[in-house]
Amino acid sequence: MKKISYSILTLLGLAMVFTSCNQQGKSASNGALSSNAAEKVYVAPGEHDEFYAFMSGGFSGQLAVYGLPSGRLFKVIPVFSQDAEKAYGYNEETKPMLNTSFGFVPWDDAHHPDISQTNGELDGRYVFINGNNTPRIAKIDLTTFETTEIIEIPNTAGNHSSSYVTDNTEYVVAGTRFSIPVPQRDMPINEYKGNFKGALSFISVDPEDGGMDIKFQVLMPGFDYDKAHPGRGKSHGWFFFTTYNTEEANSLLEVNASQNDKDFIAAVNWKKIEEYVNNGGGTIMPTNYAHNVYDEHTQSATSTMMKEVLMVNPSEVPGAIYFLPTPKSPHGCDVDPTGEYIVGSGKLSANVTVHSFTKMLDAIENKKFAGDAYGIPILNFEDVLAGSVEQPGLGPLHTEFDNKGNAYTSFFISSEIVKWKLGTWEVVDRQPSYYSIGHLMIPGGNSQKPFGKYVVGMNKITKDRYLPTGPEVTQSAQLYDISGDKMELLLDFPTVGEPHYAAGIPADLIKPNSKKIYNLSENKHKYATTSDADARVERNGKEVHIYMTTIRSHFNPDNIEGVKVGDKVYFHVTNLEQDYDVPHGISMIGANTSELLIMPGQTESFVWEPKRVGVWPFYCTDFCSALHQEMQGYIRVSPADSDIDLSWSLGE
């Protein structure tokens, strides 16, 4: 009996040892795994991220700057939407940036950021991004991280197959998603077919100062031009556009534009058209669009209305444009780093179709055409097909590339990223996304030189991934490690607006060029006050101009009298600081506008129209110094008919 109970006890004891061992083993390995992912995204306090990620703000109209791998948000760059925080679109200097042929449009839908390139590699000078709704292309200068140019795109609606740059940033391309009557006219909608047109715009970029100019537009058949990608390396000189609605339906497109078994990828030989145009080709067409430029010296934007555009009809340049049949309403149009493969993701197709640039040239050479659409030759699907990734998932959208011959395609419906091999078309890995991924981004992943360490997935649906914030939850992105054979999900992070596309770049290509201050000695603002001695107030009829300076910790002047009800008072405030990260803000009680946030060496202006008699304060809004709370002043507002002279002072 005793023996038995001893052995039972021993067994129990052993069992306990085993179980506890097991449990310990399990929790330890879990811990090791998760801490491994945590370590990979952990950027210690004071350390810098390895990559910048410029992520479109979607319907916020802005561009957000994140660090990778941490997913930390650094700045929201205002582009197409007013931003009261930074006075963008509110102050006198930047209001012209949002001017269009429709007047002041303070919002847009920002989609596809793309970084400027030299020799097919990221050069970190500019980011371009498209405004989808009121067609515009913006340029952000990466020394200041400010929007410095916006050009409106005429004859375009739904500026979606935009804003991708060629190998040497010769062109930024903007394609129309919606075909429209060109020029616009009053006509029945149901006469769409054959009458509506789609314009593809080639915007040249000055190699010296980055100035944009619409060099020419190509007037294409009335399809929807969805996405675009320039040729790279061997296919440099060509541009590829996916199309849908080749049915040319004008209503219930979800059914009527999904009937054709194949739509097209349009291959456009822009070098050939450029040559044609340089030799005097094309037709000057009257139009009206805004070209807005922010001058870094005057620190002010101007808006110029442009009155004509050079239009090229495909029939004028035979051999410049071809259609590559591509299954089922292709969305993403992506070219691999070598320039050989053109990936068209038929979003309603079960397969991902890949065309061969070499085979395309060969088919063109041998004139193997299957017919034409509005005079544009259609190549045979089989003649240009390099291969297809069979049944990789549902709802393929976009593809990016690493530097090891792999492609990564996002699948909206099956909510995953699928990694596959270029050339063999075999699927090698898949990872779920949470949820319903749209675009994905590998830094440099659409250039000739990808940095294949991470892929960022930008998701369309967030649901339960974060703490809930009512019916509207955060937008979201996910970071995966792709340095190994298998992808590994590392991090979820919230994003601003709906992130569409993003552009990533090694931080070292941008960081050394980032400006710290604006040099006061280079300030050419019309209303700059670069020394305290010049601080003053001037009256010009009902207009009052305050030439004000600010430096820790006062405004000069800070007592102003002689302003009257009915005046239009301009504050022109110059920040005399020349130290890194010492902006000053200013706000005036009752001003029908935003604050100003003025960087060191900069001048900004806002307008205040005093409506009530009294003594009204203004103050600094950016906690600038130990005496920030003392940074305040008063303006005396007298009745409209008073005869008090203008006077101003500081410290009297």
Add this chain to the structure above:
Amino acid sequence: MKKSRIIMILGALLPLMLFVFPLWNITLEAPQYPTPLGMDIYINDFADANPHDIKNINLMNHYVGMKYIPDAIPEFKIFPAGVIITTILGLLIAFKANYKWYLYWFILMVVLSSAGLYDFYLWEHDYGYDLDPKAIMKFTNPDGSVMGFQPPLFGTKDILNFRAHSYPQLGAIFMGLGMALSFIAFFVGKKGK
């Protein structure tokens, strides 16, 4: 030419490097200044270590009532003249006089540079103690006396939230080297006698 003479010529010439390199440097470190603020002192100029540093030092220091660092001081005229005169003197001695004069030149240089350092100390003391009575912030020492903000003459010192470093720079080092050479020239000359 005698070895000692050559050494003396070199010694007399080296202080001329003061026209190329700074004499002294004062650097201020604080957590908010990941790139420290710094001022290079030349014999004829105060210069920013990084752009706008002096302006930013002035901005900081006005809180405690310190005067702005002046654009020019009389020393900027006296020091260069002194360097040129002593160099000419040194060269004359090297070419014309015997080795004993090398030692006299050395002693002259020691006296003059000590006077220069004392002058620098007086300026620093005035800069650190002659404060605006309307200063925004007034600090007192534990014994109730008014706290001064004099940077160290040589070395490192904590002043409120700043750590101040004050050290000679290449110009001063070249001058010291020149003086040392004159001293060596003296001994070499004596030995050769």
